[in-house]
Every structure is written in structure tokens, then in C-alpha cells.
Amino acid sequence: MAELLILTPQLPYPPQQGTSLRNYHIIKGLAPRHQITLLSFLEEGQTLDKAAPLQALCRQIVTVPVVQRSIGDRLRQLVTSQLPDMAHRLYTPVFAEQLRELLQQNSFDVVQIEGIELVRYMAIVREVSPQSRLVFDDHNVETELQRRNFWVDVCRPHRWVAALYSAVQMGRLGRFEQWACEMADAVTTVSEADREQLGGLFPELVTPITAVPNCIDITFYEPSSLPETADLPRYDLVFIGKMDYRPNIDAVRWFAEAVWPQVLAVRPETTWAIVGQKPHPAVIRLGEQSGITVTGWVEDIRPYLLGAEVFIMPFRVGSGTRLKLIEALAAGKAIVSTRVGAEGFPIRDGQDLVLADSAEEMATAVLHLLHNTEARTRLGENGRILARRYDWREIIPLFDDIYRSIGVFA
Known part of the structure; x- marks a missing residue:
């Protein structure tokens, strides 16, 4: 049994979106074999009082409220610092001091950093607890993400300011992400595709990189997980995500501008729900269009997921x-996705889901599935089979292998 200290950018409970889902299942999977201390930021509205399942998994949980940065702070840091914006996002003296105290009071075998926003704290770990092994769980290859943002935005004049931001951040993120990987004893990514991208960006890196795929509790999304009397909101199309996240905003805006009019032209009664917390003003405005509903935060996404005809x-x-x-795969939904959306998964186009990159291809695929119950059912059944490979019970033990490889014996 190893002593683990895990740092997370937000309290991973309730596990309702990408980062918190991954982090909660990491903790849930490791807790039976290790002693876990959690040091986490606490976002507005989060409280330990409502996180009893998480508390049961951890020996100790220490939280620090997120400090909101003003636009002035971000502009000043952009000009006066060579670090990327993400390096400043969650760096606070209070969190640093809490980390120092935990390291001084305990002997941790592993300190695991969940996400690039927290890697500046690696220097404190090396200073105060040099014997601890550092694992950097890189949720995204952020340098590559900014490069993609740049090429999408530079093609649209009204997005040139955003493109300029991405151009500045690419170089800074490249240096910062490389530093983090070199500082760590082991690096993990969420897919083989990310592992290859990271290795390609930093070919001289000697730190081992291992793919530990994202995972969920697939039983939680099965239709039987809800009461038979549950009233499911019925929408033809559903998109789910944290709606202040730049890739999510871009996805729904592009669909609304380029795909949605084509769908309505053929099937004007079509409905679409955009489900997720903190919708950006540009997303809220989409709710003014015919057939589109923007829900904002919902307590449980499953009714929307299970009530959808097609997941986009x-x-x-x-x-x-x-x-x-x-x-969506675990829920047995028919899915239409771009190749970027399905990246990192061993998808069989037309069997597990339908891939469509252009607006015309996506509109055609959506309309075909809305008119074809048999095709939706077939995709949903195949999707459930694929989802089983990403259950947390199958994935999380990979971390034990990584710990052993860097000299931590459980």
C-alpha cells in the first residue's frame, strides 16, 4: 500500500464533467489499495458537505477556494510573464502553503498532478519532498490544442484576436509542457493518440509516457440506472459539455451556423438540447433559435442522454x-461525430458511430439517423460493447503498473 497525494483543479465530486469524472474514478479505483490524501481547489458552489462518497475514499481532503482572475490580471501576466496563461490560472500562495504543510507532515510515495494548470507546484514537491515520485497526468496535449485553436480562428477575421492569443500561447505552452514532462518521473495521457503527439512534440524526452484512457462507470449510464417511472426530456439531438470551455463553444456555434439550417430545411420540427453548466453568452444566444434549448447546469445528465435520439x-x-x-456509447446512443470528436478511440465508422467532418456530411448523417430507427438501434448496441473497454474497473489498475515502474511498490 502506497501513500498517495493527489492534486486536482476542482473537487472531483460530483463527477459530472470531464476532469472531475476522470479524477473521481482514479481515486475510486486506487483507494482500495492505497492511502489517498487529496489537495483540491474548490470551485464556487462546491462543498465537502455534499461529497460524502469522495470523503469515504480519502484519508484526508484539503481544499482551497479558487481565486478568480480579472481581465486586468490576465493582461498584466500576458505582458510581464513568459509563462502560459494556464500556468497562472490556478497558482495561488494559499494552495502552495497547503501543499508545503502536507509534504512536511507526511511521507508520500507518489504525488500525482492532475492537469497542466497545477504543474507549477511540482517545484515545491521537488524542494520539500525530493524522495516522492512525481506523476503528471496530462489531460490534454495543451500545445497541440492551442495549435488547433489557432488554425480554426485564423481563418475567420472576427476571431483574429483569439488567433493571436493562441499564437502567443503555443510557444509558451510548448516550453512549459516540456518542463513539466521533464520534471516528472512518469507522464500519463488519456489516449495513445495523445501519447504519440506528446512524444512527437518532445522527441528527446526521457520520461516514460503511458496512456491511461479516460474511463467511467458504464453501469451508471445504462437505461436501467434510472427508475422506470423517470420522465425523460425528449430531444432529437443532444450535446453535453461544460459550456464555458472553448472547444465546446466552438462546436455548438459551428453546428448552429453550418449544420442546423440544413437539418431544419428538411425536418423543421427537429429539436436540439445543449446541456451543460456555465453557458457562454454566445451559447445562451443560440437558445433564441427555433428548436434549440440551452439548459445550463442540470443535476443529472442521464435523462437528457437517454431521452435523446441522436448524440452529436x-x-x-x-x-x-x-x-x-x-x-453516450454506454447509454446506447446513436452518435454523429467529427474525427476530432472521436479522436483517441478505436472507432469503426458506420458501426460504432458515424463520422462526419463537413457540415453537409453531418447534416446528412443526422437526418439519416433521425429517419431510421433500425440504424440508431444498431449503432447503440455496438456502442455499448465498445464502452465496456472504458469502464474504470478495467483502466485504473494501469496506474499501479506505472507506480511500480518508477520504484513504488504497492
Whole structure:
């Protein structure tokens, strides 16, 4: 049994979106074999009082409220610092001091950093607890993500400011991400595709990189997980995600501008729900269009997922793998996705889901599935089979192998 200290960017409970889903299942999977201390930021509205299942898995949980940065702070840091914006996002003296105290009071075998926003704290671990092994769980290849953002935005004049931001961040993120990988004893990514991208970006890196895929509890998304009397909201199309996240915003805006009019032209009664917390003003405005509903935060996404006819993933930018895809597969939904949306998964086009990159291809695929119950059923059945490979019980033990490889014997 090893002593683990895990750092997370937000309290991983309730596990309702990508980062918290991954982190919660990491903790849940490791807790039976290791002693876990959790040091986490606490976002607005989060409280330990409502996180009893998480508390039961951890020996100790220490939280620090997120400090919101103003636009002025970000502009000043952009000009005066050579670090990328993400390096400043969650770096606070209070969190640093809490980390120092935990390291001084305990002897941790492993300190695991969940996400690039927290890697500046690696220097403190090396200083205070040099015997601890450092594992950097890189949820996205952020340098590659910014490169993709740049090429999407530079083609649209009204997005040139965003493209300029990405151009500045690419170089800074490249240096920062490389530093983090070199500082760590082991690096993990969420897919083989990300592992290859990271290795390609930093070919001289000697730190071992291992893919530990994103995972969920697939039983949680099966139709039987809800009461038979549950009233499911019925929408033809559903998109689910954290709606202040740049790739999600771009996905729904592109679908609304380029695909949605084609769908309505053929099937004007079609309905579409955009489900997820913190919708950006540009997303909220989409709710003014015919047939589109923007829900904002919902307590449970499963009714929307299970009540949908087709699940859409119209991503043009992104990195890592999208947990929402595994959720939709586990729920037995017919899925239409771009190749970026399905990146990192061994997808069989036309069998597990339908791949469509252009607006015309996506509109055609969506309309075909809305008119074809048999095709939706077939895709859903195949999707459930694929989802079984991404159950947390299958994936999380990979971390034990990584710990052993860096000299930590459980």
C-alpha cells in the first residue's frame, strides 16, 4: 500500500464533467489499495458537505477556494510573464502553503498532478519532498490544442484576436509542457493518440509516457440506472459539455451556423438540447433559435442522454479524449461525430458511430439517423460493447503498473 497525494483543479465530486469524472474514478479505483490524501481547489458552489462518497475514499481532503482572475490580471501576466496563461490560472500562495504543510507532515510515495494548470507546484514537491515520485497526468496535449485553436480562428477575421492569443500561447505552452514532462518521473495521457503527439512534440524526452484512457462507470449510464417511472426530456439531438470551455463553444456555434439550417430545411420540427453548466453568452444566444434549448447546469445528465435520439459531437478543435463520447456509447446512443470528436478511440465508422467532418456530411448523417430507427438501434448496441473497454474497473489498475515502474511498490 502506497501513500498517495493527489492534486486536482476542482473537487472531483460530483463527477459530472470531464476532469472531475476522470479524477473521481482514479481515486475510486486506487483507494482500495492505497492511502489517498487529496489537495483540491474548490470551485464556487462546491462543498465537502455534499461529497460524502469522495470523503469515504480519502484519508484526508484539503481544499482551497479558487481565486478568480480579472481581465486586468490576465493582461498584466500576458505582458510581464513568459509563462502560459494556464500556468497562472490556478497558482495561488494559499494552495502552495497547503501543499508545503502536507509534504512536511507526511511521507508520500507518489504525488500525482492532475492537469497542466497545477504543474507549477511540482517545484515545491521537488524542494520539500525530493524522495516522492512525481506523476503528471496530462489531460490534454495543451500545445497541440492551442495549435488547433489557432488554425480554426485564423481563418475567420472576427476571431483574429483569439488567433493571436493562441499564437502567443503555443510557444509558451510548448516550453512549459516540456518542463513539466521533464520534471516528472512518469507522464500519463488519456489516449495513445495523445501519447504519440506528446512524444512527437518532445522527441528527446526521457520520461516514460503511458496512456491511461479516460474511463467511467458504464453501469451508471445504462437505461436501467434510472427508475422506470423517470420522465425523460425528449430531444432529437443532444450535446453535453461544460459550456464555458472553448472547444465546446466552438462546436455548438459551428453546428448552429453550418449544420442546423440544413437539418431544419428538411425536418423543421427537429429539436436540439445543449446541456451543460456555465453557458457562454454566445451559447445562451443560440437558445433564441427555433428548436434549440440551452439548459445550463442540470443535476443529472442521464435523462437528457437517454431521452435523446441522436448524440452529436461536432468538434473542430480539441485534444485528449472526450468522456462524453464514452457516456453516450454506454447509454446506447446513436452518435454523429467529427474525427476530432472521436479522436483517441478505436472507432469503426458506420458501426460504432458515424463520422462526419463537413457540415453537409453531418447534416446528412443526422437526418439519416433521425429517419431510421433500425440504424440508431444498431449503432447503440455496438456502442455499448465498445464502452465496456472504458469502464474504470478495467483502466485504473494501469496506474499501479506505472507506480511500480518508477520504484513504488504497492
